[in-house]
Amino acid sequence: MTPADLSRTVLHAVHRAVAENALRAPMPARVRVERTRPGGSGDYACAVALQLAGDAGLPALEVARILRERVAAEPGIGRVEITGPGFLSFTLDAPGDSDRAVLDAVREQGSAYGHGGALRDEALRFHHAREVRAAVTADAVRRLVVSQGARVRISCGEAGEMGAAGEAEWGLLGVTVDAYGTPPVTSPAGPSAPLIPVRPVPAGATARELLERLGPDATRWGLLRPASHDRAPLGDELLVQGEANPLFLVRYAYARTRALTRGAAALGFTAASDAAPAPYESPARPLLDLLADHPRVLLAAAHHRAPDRVARQLEAIAHAFFDFHDSCPPLPSGDEKPSAAHRSRLALAEAAGTVLAGGLSLLGISAPAHL
Incomplete structure (x- = not known):
């Protein structure tokens, strides 16, 4: 990674922080990075947090923390430290280390x-109507x-599906509710966190109807895969056992990674991410980049209350996995002996399966291990 690459990486982190409402400040035209001076920490440093702190209305150290979370997982970045009043110091990975x-x-x-603590200071209250898509989305x-x-606490309104049978069906979909009715805005301890409404386009069917026709997994995927402002297609295509069905594709990709692990064990070898000096051929690049990007996708999906972003990410990983698998088979064929390349390919396949699950x-x- 060159200084210009690093500058663009930090600028992109500022863009993401602003887009996710974690930082409210005007976008700088560029971010300047410099070689760390003798005695300093890391390879490069920049003062962008100090530059943005005034406009953001936050201490420079807090701005630096927000940006560090978004830079640390970037390919090529080994370590990000906060030094002094809010400088960001970067230690770069050696080639292949990232x-x-x-x-x-x-x-x-x-x-x-991909889980993290970016929202650890937030206590959120979501409220939704008594409708199956709203409940599953919440x-x-x-x-x-x-x-x-x-x-998090979730409350549910009183209109719509009612009765013990409806509650049991929501339970089969994995839905739990903490309270019914609209909760008060204050409590004996003082004002509560504001209610955040969850209002997707309604499903147009009840939980019972969807469970009887699709089962819980296809129902949840069908309700969550579209953006909440779009209608949810809930036809029988969700049950098709073919790669044209994104849910099947994602779960089949996961099942295939588990089969690869079992196949490798039968051949007497296991995965090793450092099995070769340059273990990953170019067909692996898109898959590696998607895995590296996964923590940012989860954080953005949480910020925007958008589970559809996770579904699209899983579809992209599944497609990239099959492209990699077909170009660079993780298992040897014929009389071929397992090599370092096979061990490194298996490591990537297993990582993809873990992220999909x-x-x-x-x-x-x-995420069934067999399909």
């Missing part, structure tokens, strides 16, 4: 890869913001 760091992070964090939003550290879990959808 890819291994992504795979190591996925392996260490498992299905929690549940998925809860999962997303909790994954980023927020505390974690993303499906955030949407409340199961």
Whole structure:
């Protein structure tokens, strides 16, 4: 990564922070990075947090923290530190280290890869009508913001589906509600957090109808995959066992990664992310970039209360996985012996499977190991 690349990376982090309402400040035209002076920390440093602090109405150290969260996972960045009154200091990865760091992070964090603490200071209250799409969307939003550290309560209005049967069906969809009716805006302890309405376009069907026809996983995917302002297509195409069905594609990609692990075990080898000096061929690049970007996607989805962003991310990962798998098979064929390249390819395939399973879990959808 060159100084110009690093400057663009930091500027992009500022753009994201502003777009996600984490930072309210005018966009700088450019960000200046300089070689760290003798005795300083890291390879490069910049003072963008001090530059933005006044307009943002925040201490420079807080601005630096917001930007550090958005820069640290970028490919090529080994470490980001905050020094002095709010300087950002960057230590760059050696070539190839960033890819291994992504795979190591996925392996260490498992299905929690991409979870973080950006919303740890927030206590949120969501409110929705008693309608199945609103309930499922609120549940998925809860999962997303909790994954980023927020505390959440969900209340539900009294109109629409009623009765114990309706409650049981919502339970089959993984939906829980903390309170019914519109909660008060104040409590004995003082004013409560404002209510945040969850108002997707209604499904046009009840939970019972959808469960009987589609089952819980296809129902949730069908309700969550479109943006909340779009109508949710809930036809039988959600049950098609073919790659034209995005839900099947995502779950099939996950199942295929598990089959690769089983196949490798039968051949007597396991994954290794550092098995070769240059382990990842060019067909792997899109998949690696998507895995590296996954934490930012989850944070943006939480900020915007948009589980559809997670669904689209999983679709992109599934497509990239199959492109990689077909170009660079993780398992040897014929009389070929397992090599370092096979071990590194398997590591990438397993990381993709872990991220797919974690993303499906955030949407409340199961990830079967066999399809």
